[in-house]
Amino acid sequence: MIQVNNLSKTYNNGVQVLNIENLEIPKGQSFGLVGNNGAGKTTFFSLLLDLIQPSTGKILNNGIQVNTSESWKPFTSAFIDESFLIGYLTAEEYFYFIGDLRKQNKADVDALLQKHEEFFNGEILNKKKYLRDLSKGNQKKVGIIATLIGNPEVVILDEPFANLDPTTVSRLKKIIKELTQSKNTTVLISSHDLMHTVEVCERIVALHLGQVVKDIQSTSETLQELESFFAV
Amino acid sequence: MIKNFIKLEWKSFLRSASFGSNVVMKIFMVLGALYFMAIFLLLGFASYPLLQDSGLPPFPTVNKYLIYFFVLDLVVRYFLQKMPVLNIKPLLVLPISRSKIVNYCLGKTAVSFFNWVHIFFFVPFSIMLIKNNFNTLEVFTWMIGMFFIVYINNFINVLINNKDVVFYSVVATVGLLGVAQYYQWFDVTLYTAPFFESFYHKPYMVLFPLLLIALLYYFAYQYFASNLNLDEGLASKSEIAKTEDFTFLDQFGTLGTFLKNDIRMLKRNKRSRTTLIMSVLFVFYGLLFYTNSIEAYNNPAMRAFAGIFVSGGFLFTFGQFVPSWDSAYYQLMMSQNIQYKDYLASKWWLMVIGTVLSTILASFYLYFGLETYLLIVVGAIFNIGVNSHLVMLGGAFVKTPIDLSSSKQAFGDKQAFNLKTLLISLPKLVLPMALYALGYYLFSPNIGLLFVALAGVLGFAFKDYVFTKIESIYKTEKYSTIASYKQKN
Numbered sequence: 084m085i086q087v088n089n090l091s092k093t094y095n096n097g098v099q100v101l102n103i104e105n106l107e108i109p110k111g112q113s114f115g116l117v118g119n120n121g122a123g124k125t126t127f128f129s130l131l132l133d134l135i136q137p138s139t140g141k142i143l144n145n146g147i148q149v150n151t152s153e154s155w156k157p158f159t160s161a162f163i164d165e166s167f168l169i170g171y172l173t174a175e176e177y178f179y180f181i182g183d184l185r186k187q188n189k190a191d192v193d194a195l196l197q198k199h200e201e202f203f204n205g206e207i208l209n210k211k212k213y214l215r216d217l218s219k220g221n222q223k224k225v226g227i228i229a230t231l232i233g234n235p236e237v238v239i240l241d242e243p244f245a246n247l248d249p250t251t252v253s254r255l256k257k258i259i260k261e262l263t264q265s266k267n268t269t270v271l272i273s274s275h276d277l278m279h280t281v282e283v284c285e286r287i288v289a290l291h292l293g294q295v296v297k298d299i300q301s302t303s304e305t306l307q308e309l310e311s312f313f314a315v
Numbered sequence: 316m317i318k319n320f321i322k323l324e325w326k327s328f329l330r331s332a333s334f335g336s337n338v339v340m341k342i343f344m345v346l347g348a349l350y351f352m353a354i355f356l357l358l359g360f361a362s363y364p365l366l367q368d369s370g371l372p373p374f375p376t377v378n379k380y381l382i383y384f385f386v387l388d389l390v391v392r393y394f395l396q397k398m399p400v401l402n403i404k405p406l407l408v409l410p411i412s413r414s415k416i417v418n419y420c421l422g423k424t425a426v427s428f429f430n431w432v433h434i435f436f437f438v439p440f441s442i443m444l445i446k447n448n449f450n451t452l453e454v455f456t457w458m459i460g461m462f463f464i465v466y467i468n469n470f471i472n473v474l475i476n477n478k479d480v481v482f483y484s485v486v487a488t489v490g491l492l493g494v495a496q497y498y499q500w501f502d503v504t505l506y507t508a509p510f511f512e513s514f515y516h517k518p519y520m521v522l523f524p525l526l527l528i529a530l531l532y533y534f535a536y537q538y539f540a541s542n543l544n545l546d547e548g549l550a551s552k553s554e555i556a557k558t559e560d561f562t563f564l565d566q567f568g569t570l571g572t573f574l575k576n577d578i579r580m581l582k583r584n585k586r587s588r589t590t591l592i593m594s595v596l597f598v599f600y601g602l603l604f605y606t607n608s609i610e611a612y613n614n615p616a617m618r619a620f621a622g623i624f625v626s627g628g629f630l631f632t633f634g635q636f637v638p639s640w641d642s643a644y645y646q647l648m649m650s651q652n653i654q655y656k657d658y659l660a661s662k663w664w665l666m667v668i669g670t671v672l673s674t675i676l677a678s679f680y681l682y683f684g685l686e687t688y689l690l691i692v693v694g695a696i697f698n699i700g701v702n703s704h705l706v707m708l709g710g711a712f713v714k715t716p717i718d719l720s721s722s723k724q725a726f727g728d729k730q731a732f733n734l735k736t737l738l739i740s741l742p743k744l745v746l747p748m749a750l751y752a753l754g755y756y757l758f759s760p761n762i763g764l765l766f767v768a769l770a771g772v773l774g775f776a777f778k779d780y781v782f783t784k785i786e787s788i789y790k791t792e793k794y795s796t797i798a799s800y801k802q803k804n
Contacts, residue, residue: 156651159650167646169643171580171583171719173557175558180575184651211556213583
């Protein structure tokens with residue numbers, strides 16, 4: 084589904100923040116990206132979404148080179164940070180707005196929201212609040228569910244577990260597992276949290292200073308392996 | 316400690332992201348301040364002889380109107396003087412006593428421009444009084460009394476800030492008193508003038524405002540100190556949100572989706588609401604031109620200029636910040652399935668709607684004759700046909716992120732009304748002025764109108780071409796736009 088070739092990003096000051104020679108993510112895989120701060124996780128996702136320009140190389144999303152064509156947008160959705168939310172909208176308005184852009188009608192969106200009512204925990208819908216006035220965790224819930232609108236084939240979530248309460252984390256893990264069960268949706272997750280990532284992802288890639296330093300299928304030993312790698 | 320506070324202040328000034336881009340703005344602000352200082356200085360020296368020449372006793376007359384002067388001062392402060400509560404949060408958990416923080420904040424308001432600008436009026440006026448054989452010592456106590464009242468205003472403003480009800484009722488009361496005085500029903504100055512004058516006749520009276528300052532300071536101190544919690548004074552207010560569907564816009568497809576969003580954006584953010592208010596003010600701007608009250612404006616070119624401005628207020632103030640209005644969530648827009656054409660079209664339609672509404676609102680100009688209103692109508696045609704494209708073309712290069720939630724204080728560094736961008740829009744005015752003047756002098760006023768209207772229609776024909784052009788600019792500028800929107804002010 085996603086192919087990365089010779090991808091690198093170097094800033095004007097000569098600092099190279101990402102350098103991935105070759106990476107292939109097959110369709111339907113749940114893919115976890117782990118690494119310390121500054122390892123290049125968000126940079127990679129930003130490149131994948133064509134929000135920044137690669138210095139060299141390219142990314143193909145379903146065969147489409149992301150920085151030359153825009154036709155990957157209809158089947159790709161992402162939540163990176165709060166700048167993916169529109170602060171002056173209520174949660175419902177935001178969902179319908181995204182729904183409109185993804186050619187979903189109101190009923191489709193309502194059905195999806197109904198399905199994830201448990202995840203919202205009664206704190207999102209009909210709260211008479213604009214998104215900008217929600218807490219960080221609740222904002223995140225909105226952003227995550229919004230990525231599921233319109234059955235995208237690629238879902239990108241940056242740090243989805245951060246800022247969430249324990250109950251919501253376990254509900255989110257359930258949602259992600261369900262997503263990848265059908266093998267139609269490729270899910271890309273980045274996280275600092277090794278345990279959560281290992282639990283929901285079939286494959287873990289560890290980045291360090293912009294380089295791929297580990298690429299493993301998760302098994303029962305994976306967590307231990309990763310923990311010992313990051314314990315310095 | 317104070318030294319550290321001042322250091323912080325200085326750094327926050329120098330390092331604010333908007334510092335560089337707003338230097339022009341700052342220069343205009345300094346010029347504005349100098350202008351007011353000069354005016355006050357001039358008034359201070361000239362009001363004595365001027366009043367004398369018109370047969371009014373200068374000192375009593377000034378005392379008589381001081382009440383209105385001070386209320387006006389309060390109004391200006393209420394809208395423009397900034398409250399010092401902004402950067403307190405990070406200090407709360409540091410080992411600094413609360414009283415120090417509060418005292419510093421209140422002290423900071425005391426050195427504000429809005430206080431010391433009064434020196435430029437009261438000092439020269441006092442000098443003039445002394446020169447005209449008023450008692451030196453008593454003039455001095457009067458002057459001190461005035462400064463005390465300026466500071467009373469300062470602390471009243473601190474206390475009533477953000478209490479619109481209190482503020483507007485005070486202003487309304489004084490306004491009514493003014494009207495009552497004008498129609499000679501009731502003259503409040505009969506009571507206030509002796510009070511202001513008493514600082515001269517009875518020097519010990521200055522103790523009274525001094526006591527009042529101390530009291531106000533005490534209350535302000537108490538108020539701040541007790542509200543210095545995250546859940547009270549420093550809490551960000553949240554409005555009660557209402558979901559609005561605007562289902563009637565659904566029939567326009569994607570265009571409707573964007574229009575809905577833009578309407579919500581205009582309604583729900585302080586910054587964009589300021590823009591709406593500004594555009595209504597622009598409608599009345601034409602009064603300066605069409606009432607013939609200012610000689611320099613009384614020629615065909617200037618009247619065409621007014622026509623453009625009356626109908627185009629919204630177009631100018633809103634249009635130059637497309638796409639900056641969406642800067643807060645630009646990354647979302649760029650990763651969604653969005654056609655630039657639809658996005659641009661929705662902004663364009665919004666500007667067209669704004670222009671048409673302004674033109675309808677301006678129909679009261681018919682009072683000045685059909686010719687005048689026709690000028691506004693052709694101005695609207697030109698705005699829709701040509702200027703709407705020009706502002707969007709310019710906007711594509713404006714990469715200043717807009718903080719939608721900021722700014723009750725519309726002027727100043729919050730960039731709600733930016734003189735720089737006003738300057739950019741001047742060329743958009745020169746063309747219709749020239750066209751109208753050309754037709755007016757070569758043929759007849761009606762031909763002049765026709766010229767402007769035709770230019771508008773011609774511009775409209777190029778709409779698709781211009782949209783494609785803007786689209787390609789958007790695409791080439793995409794990465795740098797995203798990068799600059801990421802920097803918060």
